[in-house]
Amino acid sequence: MSAFRGTTAVSASVAGMVLARWTAVDIIRDLSEISGSFILTLRDDIRSRASWPYGTPGEIGPMLLSQRVEISIHGELYLVGWAEDVIPDASEGEAILTISGRDLTGxxxxxxxxxxxxxxxxNVTLEDLAGQLCAPFGISVRADVDTGAPFEKATIDAxxxxxxxxxxxxxxxxxxxxxDGVEGLLLTRSGQTRAPSDIRFPGPGVKRSSARFSTRDRFSDYFVKGQTEKAGGKRAKAAPLTPATTPQERVRRYLAGDPASSEGGSKEAAGVAILGHARDREISRWRPHVAMMKSKGSADGAQKxxxxxxxxxRARGEEPSHELHPWRWQGGLWRPNALVHVSDSFLRVDRDFLIAGVDLVFDEDNGETASLRLVGPEAYDPEEDAE
Known part of the structure; x- marks a missing residue:
């Protein structure tokens, strides 16, 4: 048997044991998923000795399915969850065990x-509503922002x-x-904290820089339409298509309330009566996108x-990523939903980004790697729906 080449930087408390001899680690926390996840692999010495008398003895005992797992990194509690999958795997002379799961909010x-x-x-506040729904699962709820007035009525479908x-x-x-990975559910807004360090590439500790800059899901013009109760059930006249006008010209007239462009602007009281419009000036070609208001609202709501x-x-069309070593920088671990300043001469960016995802990986060949998925600061701004 070769000498242990794993990591003891990660410890997992589970079923009364503290396990800290891992050959592979993958811990993910990402804003695109409510719950963080983990995959931990260890040499299962108990099963190894039971199967092969010459198996090397060690300190690690068996893992138990559906147990609470508390994972600390360099002594700092980072994720608390449940063991949802346990995968034993044996080959000649060695047995390993992989445990995976999600944090409590899964x-x-x-x-x-x-x-x-x-x-x-x-008459319930957002914190109280979330707290009552999470209480049966033993999950706490906290807010680090003002969550507004109580709801007069909050209905939950079966x-x-x-x-x-x-x-x-x-x-x-x-x-x-x-x-929050540890205590439970967090009611917040994006970018409320800052990362433990800035990122500079080329620079110490940054192993790789890459990005995806995309206009695939970006549009030149965003239109939001809706109806007032007065206009319900009625339809506006169709805009005339004439060889003498371009789509952009018809839109300009429409927004200005020009009667020559169908029943544009304020004259459209008999049909689509609410209109919001925003332009992405970085998209030079004509790419319009139309969405309907999700509920009754106002012209101000449509514009917002x-x-x-x-x-x-626009913010989600910018997605730099950086691989860093080690996991801890300047006394702090990398976490999602923090702003970080990136100065990257290769990507030609020098500004703040939002950490949308963190993937902490360890393997015996490459050691510790922290992969950060970054997006524009506004990428996870929540949309305010009308009540």
């Missing part, structure tokens, strides 16, 4: 909020998951729902929704 994405439902809450129910109401308050769409699509 159950919120899977499970029904009100199986006895539908359920209705009256088949709705806990996460879906909370996010539906959080959007009405412009609040981002995420996991159009501006939100432009802002978020």
């Amino acid at each position: 159950d919120l994405a899977d499970c029904a909020a009100g199986p006895e439902g539908p359920v209705e809450f009256a 088949a709705e998951t806990v996460l879906s129910a909370i996010e539906k109401h959080a959007r009405q308050r412009g609040v981002l729902v995420t996991s 929704q159009a501006e939100w769409m432009e802002r978020v699509h």
